[in-house]
Amino acid sequence: MYVAVKGGETAIDAAHALLAERRRGDPAQPELSLAQIREQLALAVDRVMAEGALYDPDLAALAIKQARGDLIEAIFLLRAYRTTLPRLVASEPIDTGHMRIARRISATFKDLPGGQILGPTFDYTHRLLDFALAAESDAARPARQSLPAVPAEPMPRVAEILGGEGLIEEAPDAAGAPGDITRAPLSYPASRDLRLQALARGDEGFLLAMSYSTQRGYGHTHPFAAEIRHGRVAVEVVPPELGFAVEIGEIAVTECQMVNQFKGNEAAPPQFTGGYGLTFGGAERKAMAMALADRALRATELGEEISAPAQDQEFMLSHADNVEASGFVQHLKLPHYVDFQSELDLLRRLRKEWETRREAAE
Amino acid sequence: MAALSRAEEGLLEAAWSALAPPPEYRLLRPVEIGMTLLRGRIGGTGQPFNFGEATLTRAAVALATGEQGFAYLLGRHPRRAELAAVFHALLQREESRDRVEARVIRPVEAAYAAAVSADRAATAATRVDFSTLVRGDG
Numbered sequence: 126m127y128v129a130v131k132g133g134e135t136a137i138d139a140a141h142a143l144l145a146e147r148r149r150g151d152p153a154q155p156e157l158s159l160a161q162i163r164e165q166l167a168l169a170v171d172r173v174m175a176e177g178a179l180y181d182p183d184l185a186a187l188a189i190k191q192a193r194g195d196l197i198e199a200i201f202l203l204r205a206y207r208t209t210l211p212r213l214v215a216s217e218p219i220d221t222g223h224m225r226i227a228r229r230i231s232a233t234f235k236d237l238p239g240g241q242i243l244g245p246t247f248d249y250t251h252r253l254l255d256f257a258l259a260a261e262s263d264a265a266r267p268a269r270q271s272l273p274a275v276p277a278e279p280m281p282r283v284a285e286i287l288g289g290e291g292l293i294e295e296a297p298d299a300a301g302a303p304g305d306i307t308r309a310p311l312s313y314p315a316s317r318d319l320r321l322q323a324l325a326r327g328d329e330g331f332l333l334a335m336s337y338s339t340q341r342g343y344g345h346t347h348p349f350a351a352e353i354r355h356g357r358v359a360v361e362v363v364p365p366e367l368g369f370a371v372e373i374g375e376i377a378v379t380e381c382q383m384v385n386q387f388k389g390n391e392a393a394p395p396q397f398t399g400g401y402g403l404t405f406g407g408a409e410r411k412a413m414a415m416a417l418a419d420r421a422l423r424a425t426e427l428g429e430e431i432s433a434p435a436q437d438q439e440f441m442l443s444h445a446d447n448v449e450a451s452g453f454v455q456h457l458k459l460p461h462y463v464d465f466q467s468e469l470d471l472l473r474r475l476r477k478e479w480e481t482r483r484e485a486a487e
Numbered sequence: 488m489a490a491l492s493r494a495e496e497g498l499l500e501a502a503w504s505a506l507a508p509p510p511e512y513r514l515l516r517p518v519e520i521g522m523t524l525l526r527g528r529i530g531g532t533g534q535p536f537n538f539g540e541a542t543l544t545r546a547a548v549a550l551a552t553g554e555q556g557f558a559y560l561l562g563r564h565p566r567r568a569e570l571a572a573v574f575h576a577l578l579q580r581e582e583s584r585d586r587v588e589a590r591v592i593r594p595v596e597a598a599y600a601a602a603v604s605a606d607r608a609a610t611a612a613t614r615v616d617f618s619t620l621v622r623g624d625g
Contacts, residue, residue: 180525180541181562213521213543214559218528218535225603227610235617243613277607282531296533303526303536317529318536325538359489362523366547366557372489373523374561376541380531403527403538 148193162186171377171406172196176447177203178307178326180376180405197328201448215302217361217370221380221403222282224356228409231283232350233384239280244355245407283351284382284399293384293397313439320422320442325404327418327445329411335435336417344421344433348383348400355379355407379404381412385420390428398427490595491571492560499570502590510583511551512573518546518565546572554579 149156163170163186173185177200185203192198228244231237243249287293303318311319324332339346357377361370381402389395400420402412417435424436434440444450503509522540529536546558546568556576558568574591577583 175539178539179522180539183562184542207522207540210542211519211521212524212540213519213545215524216526216541218526221527221531225606227606228613241615242610243615244610245613284530284532296528296530299534303534305524305537307537307540318534321527321529321536322538360523360525360541360561362543362559364545364557364559366555371492371559373492373543373559376525376561378527380527382530399530401530405539 159186173199175405176200179207219358227356229354323442328447332414336414344436351382351384379412381416383416494595496567512548515547544568548572
């Protein structure tokens with residue numbers, strides 16, 4: 126039961142004014158620009174775009190500034206903004222095989238065509254705080270040597286190398302437009318295209334923890350990171366006025382292909398099976414977690430016993446979205462005065478009855 | 488159209504100002520900011536799936552002489568889209584094609600090629616060069 130209660134307006138206005146003041150922080154410090162956030166907190170921007178499910182680095186930077194660096198709040202802001210925009214046209218599937226590679230590594234083949242390209246990675250850093258950065262100067266930045274021009278080199282996917290021997294399942298293709306969880310609610314069991322869409326916008330922390338659980342024995346998997354690649358890909362649309370595909374810009378993505386051993390069954394020979402991760406920006410941890418989660422969620426399809434939460438579609442997909450989760454957890458802040466009053470009355474009555482019974486027994 | 492979608496607003500404005508007299512055109516529909524649904528493929532090559540959306544701006548114009556021009560570009564850039572559509576229309580006119588090629592298309596393509604080349608060189612420097620240590624007499 127809800128009862129309309131008025132009286133908070135002045136306090137709410139004052140709270141919002143205070144929020145704006147605290148957001149700005151010490152006015153003696155220069156204000157952050159969106160370009161600074163976009164350029165220097167680029168991985169925060171990537172996360173907000175990925176889980177906000179909207180690629181626009183400037184909007185994500187604005188959301189981060191407005192949310193005072195609370196990334197889940199920023200993701201919520203981006204999701205809310207997204208609902209105000211019309212969807213004008215669908216794009217052609219991106220071709221990650223033609224990615225302009227910024228990073229590409231394989232944990233399964235040391236020498237593979239195209240090589241191991243480390244790119245701008247935190248791996249191999251010592252995780253020691255770098256006080257040179259505290260000095261706020263570009264002195265810590267090594268001068269880049271002039272580098273020779275490098276021809277574009279083909280970077281075949283590791284899956285294609287395994288596919289040559291028939292040692293990995295074939296990537297399934299299907300006609301027709303893929304399902305869309307933003308237009309139709311999920312129902313279970315959900316097909317893999319829908320699951321991947323839900324995982325792509327899923328909370329990185331949730332997916333990280335759930336994928337970790339599969340490694341620790343909750344749903345047995347023994348995966349290899351066949352390939353992780355990060356870089357920029359072209360986006361193409363087919364404008365209805367033109368009727369042919371045109372490039373409209375580039376986006377940065379990270380792709381992860383995990384491979385797992387599969388014993389085979391009556392229909393399929395022993396071979397590797399895959400888990401796939403694809404996210405906006407340089408979200409490598411997220412892409413890996415997504416690939417592990419994708420593989421765990423294929424349990425039914427591959428005839429594996431469902432024994433762990435990470436293999437349970439409904440558990441995984443109903444709880445991966447941090448905007449939904451945050452909304453339901455935080456709704457507990459809303460007034461429940463009447464609900465609580467009835468609980469209180471009930472408890473007092475039960476208490477009285479309990480005391481009466483005890484006295485009677487004595 | 489790929490080059491026009493990459494052209495920065497400053498370059499398009501400069502090229503527009505350099506047109507004398509500026510060609511007359513009208514908008515076929517208001518310049519729109521919206522989204523495009525982005526798609527990937529399972530495993531990189533398999534069945535398509537939706538993995539998010541991106542902001543997109545589109546414009547459609549018609550020159551007074553009749554040619555139509557269209558622009559679709561990622562992001563929220565109404566002025567850029569409008570100018571890109573005008574130049575797309577001008578590319579279809581014999582009289583203006585060479586000018587647009589010289590002032591817009593070629594400079595954009597050159598700048599893009601230079602940026603890609605610098606990016607590729609910086610990335611290539613991080614390629615691992617494995618060397619194998621031989622131990623013992625084999």
